[in-house]
Amino acid sequence: MTVAVVGAGLAGLSAAWELTQAGADVVVLDAGRQAGGMIVTERRDGFIVEGGPDGFLAAEPDIQELARAVGIGDRLVDQVARGSTLWTGQRLEPLAEGKAAELLGIQVNADVGGGFRTFAGGMAELVEALVAGLVPRLRTTQGVTAAAPATRGWRLSFNGSSSLDAEAVILAVPAWVAARLLAGLGVPAARSLDTVIYAPSITVSLAYRADQLPATLQGAGFVATPDAGGAVRACTYAWRKYRMRAPEGLALLRAFVGPVDGDPASIAHAELAAILGINGAPLWTRAFYWTRGLPRYPRGHAERVATVRERLAQLAPLAIAGAGFDGAGVSACVKSGRDAARVILDRIGGK
Numbered sequence: 001m002t003v004a005v006v007g008a009g010l011a012g013l014s015a016a017w018e019l020t021q022a023g024a025d026v027v028v029l030d031a032g033r034q035a036g037g038m039i040v041t042e043r044r045d046g047f048i049v050e051g052g053p054d055g056f057l058a059a060e061p062d063i064q065e066l067a068r069a070v071g072i073g074d075r076l077v078d079q080v081a082r083g084s085t086l087w088t089g090q091r092l093e094p095l096a097e098g099k100a101a102e103l104l105g106i107q108v109n110a111d112v113g114g115g116f117r118t119f120a121g122g123m124a125e126l127v128e129a130l131v132a133g134l135v136p137r138l139r140t141t142q143g144v145t146a147a148a149p150a151t152r153g154w155r156l157s158f159n160g161s162s163s164l165d166a167e168a169v170i171l172a173v174p175a176w177v178a179a180r181l182l183a184g185l186g187v188p189a190a191r192s193l194d195t196v197i198y199a200p201s202i203t204v205s206l207a208y209r210a211d212q213l214p215a216t217l218q219g220a221g222f223v224a225t226p227d228a229g230g231a232v233r234a235c236t237y238a239w240r241k242y243r244m245r246a247p248e249g250l251a252l253l254r255a256f257v258g259p260v261d262g263d264p265a266s267i268a269h270a271e272l273a274a275i276l277g278i279n280g281a282p283l284w285t286r287a288f289y290w291t292r293g294l295p296r297y298p299r300g301h302a303e304r305v306a307t308v309r310e311r312l313a314q315l316a317p318l319a320i321a322g323a324g325f326d327g328a329g330v331s332a333c334v335k336s337g338r339d340a341a342r343v344i345l346d347r348i349g350g351k
């Protein structure tokens with residue numbers, strides 16, 4: 001019998017890794033065309049472009065522990081440029097360490113003093129290492145539409161009429177997907193998980209020649225005050241924050257843009273040109289649309305998740321994991337996935 005992990009984002013891949021280490025027979029199913037979920041790294045013309053997360057706090061242990069365990073500990077790299085500035089709508093001002101995340105509404109559960117870390121080749125390095133260990137147990141374009149009790153464990157249904165039986169299941173999918181799947185199999189409390197808000201956002205990466213940008217840029221980026229008036233909420237000087245993000249003599253910016261009418265890349269360039277003093281047009285731009293991006297939890301979230309988990313403990317082995325439940329950061333997702341795998345391993349007796 002098999003343990004099915006639904007969702008091949010970082011939480012699902014971490015869960016699958018933990019399960020395979022314990023000798024379990026695992027199959028990982030994802031609705032998308034590729035694994036990684038919100039982790040999307042594109043490498044083009046010597047640039048490393050992050051569509052989703054670009055790093056994690058150096059003080060967060062779980063993702064780094066996993067990286068070492070899968071053999072890519074030597075690929076961990078530290079932030080180079082440090083600190084952020086504040087765009088007031090008029091000028092860029094110094095900003096205290098840790099304030100940037102607060103302004104963006106990102107909950108930080110670790111010490112920000114050590115700065116950020118990432119992987120030399122981008123965040124997808126961890127996904128690639130995890131996927132390499134899973135072949136051929138990873139199946140993409142396999143969206144699970146329903147879960148139902150089976151003689152032993154669970155029956156997962158897919159679009160079309162195919163199905164898969166598994167002794168145990170880990171749902172490492174966004175909260176709204178888990179809410180629907182769990183409500184369908186008789187866990188009404190799970191409907192409340194749908195209250196997790198996934199805010200829409202767009203990240204726009206923009207490449208320039210380094211000499212198009214002023215040499216006086218301070219720190220690793222800026223955050224705009226809520227009343228600054230533009231669409232750009234924040235910007236990372238990606239090629240300064242981490243090494244090797246752009247070829248020699250070229251520069252890479254990444255803007256976080258709220259919902260806009262019109263082309264987000266043109267809007268981002270126009271605003272950044274005015275804020276930073278950029279000369280001329282970008283060499284190229286790339287926009288990533290997150291219709292449901294970073295999750296935010298309403299009050300009472302932890303209690304709701306605990307109630308659902310109590311109910312799940314009374315059913316055949318089934319666990320939930322990921323950013324929708326246990327913290328939005330990538331390191332929290334690794335922990336959540338591995339914890340869910342341990343719960344399942346306990347339930348099925350180690351294998």
Ligand SMILES: Cc1cc2nc3c(=O)[nH]c(=O)nc-3n(C[C@H](O)[C@H](O)[C@H](O)COP(=O)(O)OP(=O)(O)OC[C@H]3O[C@@H](n4cnc5c(N)ncnc54)[C@H](O)[C@@H]3O)c2cc1C
Pocket residue numbers: 006007008009010011012029030031032035036037038039051052053054055056142143144145172173174177201203290292293294295321322323324327328329330331333
């Ligand atoms: C723009 C952006 C920037 C971010 N920046 C950072 C950062 O710098 N640092 C940080 O720590 N975090 C950051 N985050 C947050 C972090 O990337 C995510 O919270 C984390 O990657 C989520 O991982 P996950 O595995 O829980 O979920 P996901 O990555 O969402 O994976 C869920 C998977 O489930 C699949 N799925 C959905 N429905 C089904 C179904 N029915 N059947 C099968 N599969 C299904 C999806 O295709 C997806 O692959 C950022 C997020 C965004 C969007």
